[in-house]
Amino acid sequence: xxxxxxxxxxxxxxxxxxxxxxxxxxxxxxxxxxxxxxxxxxxxxxxxxxxxxxxxxxxxxxxxxxxxxxxxxxxxxxxxxxxxxxxxxxxxxxxxxxxxxxxxxxxxxxxxxxxxxxxxxxxxxxxxxxxxxxx
Amino acid sequence: xxxxxxxxxxxxxxxxxxxxxxxxxxxxxxxxxxxxxxxxxxxxxxxxxxxxxxxxxxxxxxxxxxxxxxxxxxxxxxxxxxxxxxxxxxxxxxxxxxxxxxxxxxxxxxxxxxxxxxxxxxxxxxxxxxxxxxxxxxxxxxxxxxxxxxxxxxxxxxxxxxxxxxxxxxxxxxxxxxxxxxxxxxxxxxxxxxxxxxxxxxxxxxxxxxxxxxxxxxxxxxxxxxxxxxxxxxxxxxxxxxxxxxxxxxxxxxxxxxxxxxxxxxxxxxxxxxxxxxxxxxxxxxxxxxxxxxxxxxxxxxxxxxxxxxxxxxxxxxxxxxxxxxxxxxxxxxxxxxxxxxxxxxxxxxxxxxxxxxxxxxxxxxxxxxxxxxxxxxxxxxxxxxxxx
Numbered sequence: 001x002x003x004x005x006x007x008x009x010x011x012x013x014x015x016x017x018x019x020x021x022x023x024x025x026x027x028x029x030x031x032x033x034x035x036x037x038x039x040x041x042x043x044x045x046x047x048x049x050x051x052x053x054x055x056x057x058x059x060x061x062x063x064x065x066x067x068x069x070x071x072x073x074x075x076x077x078x079x080x081x082x083x084x085x086x087x088x089x090x091x092x093x094x095x096x097x098x099x100x101x102x103x104x105x106x107x108x109x110x111x112x113x114x115x116x117x118x119x120x121x122x123x124x125x126x127x128x129x130x131x132x133x134x135x
Numbered sequence: 136x137x138x139x140x141x142x143x144x145x146x147x148x149x150x151x152x153x154x155x156x157x158x159x160x161x162x163x164x165x166x167x168x169x170x171x172x173x174x175x176x177x178x179x180x181x182x183x184x185x186x187x188x189x190x191x192x193x194x195x196x197x198x199x200x201x202x203x204x205x206x207x208x209x210x211x212x213x214x215x216x217x218x219x220x221x222x223x224x225x226x227x228x229x230x231x232x233x234x235x236x237x238x239x240x241x242x243x244x245x246x247x248x249x250x251x252x253x254x255x256x257x258x259x260x261x262x263x264x265x266x267x268x269x270x271x272x273x274x275x276x277x278x279x280x281x282x283x284x285x286x287x288x289x290x291x292x293x294x295x296x297x298x299x300x301x302x303x304x305x306x307x308x309x310x311x312x313x314x315x316x317x318x319x320x321x322x323x324x325x326x327x328x329x330x331x332x333x334x335x336x337x338x339x340x341x342x343x344x345x346x347x348x349x350x351x352x353x354x355x356x357x358x359x360x361x362x363x364x365x366x367x368x369x370x371x372x373x374x375x376x377x378x379x380x381x382x383x384x385x386x387x388x389x390x391x392x393x394x395x396x397x398x399x400x401x402x403x404x405x406x407x408x409x410x411x412x413x414x415x416x417x418x419x420x421x422x423x424x425x426x427x428x429x430x431x432x433x434x435x436x437x438x439x440x441x442x443x444x445x446x447x448x449x450x451x452x453x454x455x456x457x458x459x460x461x462x463x464x465x466x467x468x469x470x471x472x473x474x475x476x477x478x479x480x481x482x483x484x485x486x487x488x489x490x491x492x493x494x495x496x497x498x499x500x501x502x503x504x505x506x507x508x509x510x511x512x513x514x515x516x517x518x519x520x521x522x523x524x
Contacts, residue, residue, distance in 0.1 A: 008271070044265060049382050070336075072279045075276060095383070098269070
């Protein structure tokens with residue numbers, strides 16, 4: 001899909017390649033700790049909760065709620081000409097609070113506690129950007 | 136071991152200019168170094184400890200030590216936590232002095248975000264930070280990163296934009312007495328609320344100024360202090376802490392001050408009720424409000440009521456704050472407000488703040504710095520300083 005927002009291309013690293021490969025297939029995956037079960041965010045091959053280096057990837061439901069948001073009136077860099085856009089923290093059903101954008105909604109209607117679901121913005125170069133839209 | 140009473144701030148200097156198109160960043164570091172040493176009654180040849188952060192050009196402390204001609208350095212520290220770095224440096228300098236590692240420590244800050252474009256240091260390495268991709272792709276801005284915290288605070292505690300505006304109003308009243316302040320006009324709550332929205336719920340006048348400039352502090356041992364004539368500020372307590380995204384469970388309603396504050400108060404042996412004057416980091420109005428709660432000046436969630444009705448006004452408010460006009464009105468050199476927070480606290484303890492805002496009989500002052508971003512990760516630092524007795 002295309003939300004109309006800029007789609008800066010992520011640069012996968014040795015640690016984050018599986019995350020971005022999944023987005024290309026329209027899937028949201030989260031790293032989980034083999035040792036303690038913690039759902040890790042941001043993605044890395046290390047559990048900051050228990051220190052384990054044994055991490056596997058689990059597919060997420062894509063469901064979440066808005067934890068906080070702001071309507072940025074003028075962005076910078078890739079967002080310089082984007083017009084007003086919503087930057088937010090979404091609390092995923094699996095636990096992590098992730099920085100993202102809320103798209104497909106009038107910014108004036110976005111609110112804390114709002115139910116949202118993941119959508120993927122194609123970057124045209126493989127990885128897609130997970131953003132969220134009202135559920 | 137405690138640093139309490141083991142080191143003093145003997146000299147401070149704030150660059151008087153807010154736009155400096157005709158000088159390099161290294162030059163401004165040198166100007167403020169000379170200024171603070173002259174204030175102390177010392178010279179560059181006396182310096183045996185040097186501290187700087189990511190605003191210093193080139194190789195940081197190494198490059199600046201050469202530029203300044205510092206040949207007898209026994210102690211270096213270039214801890215980088217953004218705008219709070221300098222409070223951390225002062226705490227580290229006091230510890231180094233207490234341990235006998237140095238006796239005259241110089242801390243400098245300079246930058247030109249207003250006329251010089253992007254500065255070396257600081258932001259250059261962000262692209263390689265492991266969290267970078269999971270934040271930068273969504274278009275975060277500096278105001279946006281603080282707006283996220285403000286929005287959540289409003290949701291949980293009912294804090295209002297008018298309450299945030301009161302912080303700017305108090306700062307503007309203080310700045311009206313400061314001839315060097317970048318913004319000297321007194322503003323009203325209504326004017327703050329009518330200023331353009333930058334990133335909901337933060338208006339333009341909720342944001343600090345962008346200024347060129349710098350500042351420096353000289354920290355000395357009690358033995359050196361006894362040879363000097365100017366009044367010193369005694370370093371009584373220091374606390375520092377980092378707060379990150381909580382392993383992906385970030386809580387935007389508090390800062391690292393919940394840890395740095397109690398550490399500083401414990402070392403100093405005092406409580407928030409004992410503080411006569413506070414310099415509170417004010418990158419945005421929300422930074423002040425949450426920090427006041429975190430430091431224990433009021434209950435969690437009650438910051439809005441605390442700052443209302445002139446609560447922060449000098450000299451007679453509940454807690455006189457940022458009497459130079461702070462980052463909101465006076466100066467936020469190099470986009471880093473920690474240094475100027477310490478400098479104004481020292482002015483208050485020396486009785487050298489502007490008479491209109493000088494806190495009578497100011498004996499105990501607090502300075503607090505917040506580096507990084509409220510929305511992600513930050514370095515928080517608290518200093519408690521006492522009057523020369």
